Amino acid sequence: MREVVIPGEKIAGGKELRAGHGTFKKKDGVYADVMGLVDTSKGFAKVVPLNGRYMPREGDHVIGIIEGLMGKGCFVDINSAYTGYLSFFGDREYKIGDLMIMEIKHVNEINKMDLDFAKPLYGGKLINVSPVKIPRIVGRQASMVETLAAGSNCRIFVGRNGRIYIKGEEEDIARAEAAIRLIEREAHTKGLTDRIKKLLETGGKDGNEK
Amino acid sequence: MTVEDISWEIKTDYTRHLAKKKMREDKRKPFEYRKIELENGYIPNALGSTRVRLGKTEVIAGVSLVMGTPYPDKLNAGTLMTSVELTPIASPMFESGPPRPNAVEYARVVDRGIRESGTLDFEKLCVTEGEEVWMVILDLHVLDYNGNLFDAFALAAISALLNTKMPKYEDGKVIREETKGKLSVQKKPVECTFFKIGDMLMLDPSLGEDKALDARLTVATVGDRICAMQKGGNGSFTMKEIDELVDMSFKKSKELTKLL
């Protein structure tokens, strides 16, 4: 397991390392500024956060809920401290409460964002996970989310903002959710993919239940 | 409607969908409680205290005994006051400030369950008629809100009262460090909170179910008697449903009293 560091801790590796995400530089080296796992590959010292609320980034796909209409567009809640704005195109009619998956087109310096390419989501279940676990839930080249979808017979839409939408039969949705929760708890451990596959086969009975 | 209400609409849609199929999100049976953990004496310095975990809901009940003057219409009786703090640490839905309507409702319903069941012998709490009586103060504090505060608070309350020590009272002074015996608690009332989504009746709402419910019924029982009831939510129950729930509450209360 990679090393866990806490804010203010010096990252081993000497002064040759450059300060990457989750770090700051002082005269005598690079320090972590968030609690997370250290990554010192490629000459950069990076800390991958183990927790944190979602901060909008250009290009991210997020699942949002329309919370207000204004002019030729609407405000979208993306479960972040920041709200997005989605412009309407053509005759598309959105209403308050609609759930959509969309892309963050642009983020400005005070984190105000413009959203685009919205597709509505309905008929399934919305769940919230810690946004920092999303990369593990998606997996390298979407391998993990594909395993989840195939193993549970569900369609799974993953928002980088920690929202996941699952469509399928109720028991299948429950299986997919159980597997996702397992990833959330054990994201940083080895052999996870095998445990997930096993969990999906056994129909959602969590082997970790006391 | 706040942003929060809107995002809850979406989540509760699914909860309602499951209820139509007689299913629950956490796969519980309709009248099944979540895991309950009870720890007495959680606050050792308090005269009586209990922490209850009901699923992920976590509350603490603390009992204080203060010497005071009796009410003018009951000069030989001690008093009971129940107070609930919905501290903002417990949920993004709680704000700092004076008690809101739901905090008041929780306090009064728990209070009624204890008071109407004759749990406390108020006359025993009288030290000098007309002048000095013990005031029992029950403080209910929530640390993590995940649905069903009624039952969590009620269970913590009776359990804390059951293990409350009586401080010594001598020459007009309360000597806390020396305790003499326990608070006299005569009954063990418990509360069961049921709810209805569509046509489905269930017990012990989780957070999502609390948001999705159409109507809620809390029934406090002691032995084979009903001592308090409270209906909440903006839906309704039929008489037949209420009958069914009252029967179920006698059944379920046996499970709860076993924990005390």
Place this chain on the structure above:
Amino acid sequence: MGMKSDLKLIKNGKRLDGRKPDELRPITIKAGVLDNANGSAYLEWGGNKVIAGVYGPRECLPRHRSSPYKAYLTYRYNMAPFSVDDRKRPGPDRRSTEISKISAEALERVIEVEKFPNTMINVFVEVLQADAGTRCAALTAAAVAAADAGLPMRDLIVSCAAGKIDDTVVLDLGKKEDNFGQADVPIAILPHSEEIVLLQMDGDLTKEEFKEAIDMSVKAAKQIYELQKKALTERFKKGGGKE
């Protein structure tokens, strides 16, 4: 502070509870104990029991408090009614308000609030059982909770108090020492740079005694920091989250 008594608080270098002048009471810390709060920590320090929860960054309400330059940081120190012998009425009092203010100011030195304009970060600390030194226990727990929430911080904060009893400078006053002692100096420091971000003093001290008290606290801070670190790193050994 300063209650009159014939009680001898320190005899032959031993305090009422057997501690040496520079000895801390036992402390345990656990992170990630609440489900709702984004970050949380439970801390026991002597007889103190505190729980800290952090929410944020989240939308800033009321709107007029939001700043385009940084997050609006709030800290609410609250004592549960059953936390003290004389039941405390629920709600903030002047003492809680003061502690909340100076603790927020301390945290603002380390939490990188500029990264979150127009938002708010809320820190809540509930004192469940009080046994002298609650504000230090609270802030120490709050720093862990903030890190647990994934907030970017320059360092943690360690808070500790020292004081004077029977003309002797001692570390970490207990309840009787606080009531009958001669001085109390709570401080909070950044463990790496030893910068002081919270400092209060009340009582009667010479300049040398004051310096001695500060030095004692700074030295003890290192021990407390190790416990904070352990609480955070252990969070992830079991898989994290409330069981």
